[in-house]
Amino acid sequence: MKITINKEEAKFLVRIADTSLILGQRMAEMCSKGPYLEEDIAMSNASLDLFGRAEEMYKIISKIEGNQFSEDDYVFHRNEREYYNIKLVEQPNVDFAWTMVRQYFYDVYAKEVYTQLLQFENSEVKGLAEKVLKEIKYSHSKSKNWLYRLGLGTEESNNRLQIAVDHLLKYVSELFNWDDLDKKYFINCDQIETQWNTEIDSVFEEINIKRKEVPPLSMRDCRDGFHSEHMGHLLSIMQYLPRAYPDAKW
Amino acid sequence: MEKGDKVWEVFIQKKSGLAFKHVGNVHAYDKKMAIHNARDLYTRRGEGRALWVVPTEAIVSVPLDDSDAFFDPADDKVYRHATFYEIPKGVKHL
Numbered sequence A: 001m002k003i004t005i006n007k008e009e010a011k012f013l014v015r016i017a018d019t020s021l022i023l024g025q026r027m028a029e030m031c032s033k034g035p036y037l038e039e040d041i042a043m044s045n046a047s048l049d050l051f052g053r054a055e056e057m058y059k060i061i062s063k064i065e066g067n068q069f070s071e072d073d074y075v076f077h078r079n080e081r082e083y084y085n086i087k088l089v090e091q092p093n094v095d096f097a098w099t100m101v102r103q104y105f106y107d108v109y110a111k112e113v114y115t116q117l118l119q120f121e122n123s124e125v126k127g128l129a130e131k132v133l134k135e136i137k138y139s140h141s142k143s144k145n146w147l148y149r150l151g152l153g154t155e156e157s158n159n160r161l162q163i164a165v166d167h168l169l170k171y172v173s174e175l176f177n178w179d180d181l182d183k184k185y186f187i188n189c190d191q192i193e194t195q196w197n198t199e200i201d202s203v204f205e206e207i208n209i210k211r212k213e214v215p216p217l218s219m220r221d222c223r224d225g226f227h228s229e230h231m232g233h234l235l236s237i238m239q240y241l242p243r244a245y246p247d248a249k250w
Numbered sequence B: 001m002e003k004g005d006k007v008w009e010v011f012i013q014k015k016s017g018l019a020f021k022h023v024g025n026v027h028a029y030d031k032k033m034a035i036h037n038a039r040d041l042y043t044r045r046g047e048g049r050a051l052w053v054v055p056t057e058a059i060v061s062v063p064l065d066d067s068d069a070f071f072d073p074a075d076d077k078v079y080r081h082a083t084f085y086e087i088p089k090g091v092k093h094l
Helices: A008-028 A037-064 A071-076 A096-117 A123-151 A155-171 A180-185 A189-206 A230-244 B031-042 B064-074
Strands: B006-013 B021-028 B050-055
Touching (some): A008 A037, A008 A071, A008 A096, A008 A180, A008 A230, A071 A230, A096 A123, A096 A155, A096 A189, A123 A155, A123 B031, B006 B031, B021 B031, B031 B050
Antiparallel strands (some): B006 B021, B006 B050
């Protein structure tokens, strides 16, 4: 099955859906691996929120595309190069600091992205954004709280947070490589970047974390379907069952 | 969890005006973490609109050894129930 996405609006929205989905998959990996029971359950729930967010968006995309493919088709039958999520969210759960930094970086970005979607022309997207923003607001307060705990905790927690930040920052500049599609559908691309930088810089200052200069990565852009080395492995696990057993039903 | 954590009792109010009900407990290091954990564990299915967390150590209970002295004297005093009183005429909805 070759999945195609033709309409411009759908091409734009699939980036947002893919980003939710892949982060959801990463969070789901934390199920049974949390530092303690409460956080373990919280992360699994955060993952379900992200899957739900993605599923609703794929439904909208499917409708825009004339119902050629279902949301499951988009999730399970596209190859790596047909995914358009930001590389940030495919980065692995090396330790809890990585998981939380990745989440926090995403939450700050997503908050502004979905705020702008509130003014999207398609009313279903608008409705979804309204719902999702409440989830993001909570998730953001939680991930931010964890950054303060780790940054201001012990020398060890601060060190590990800094390592996670140093690595994940490499994947941030890509968020703001706006192309024509972004410029067409976002209200104000620059504002997403400015908001992100302002919040991150002020939080880093408070939690004794340095924002080091990041040399540009020699990797091509997610908007053209390029990914880091982790993406293929992630997909192979996520897509294994429906690909091995195409008739499997829930 | 390791040192520094406490157990917090969680109470949920279904809607404004109703009593808060005890639903369970969570581990957490401080108030903020306790309320986050309580929210994530106990309010996923529309259980309520308000949450309390209280450190378990702040709850005072009757020592187990004393329970006979505290509660047994009430066992044979059924007359303390209001059922022995005649309901005056004219009282409705009782």
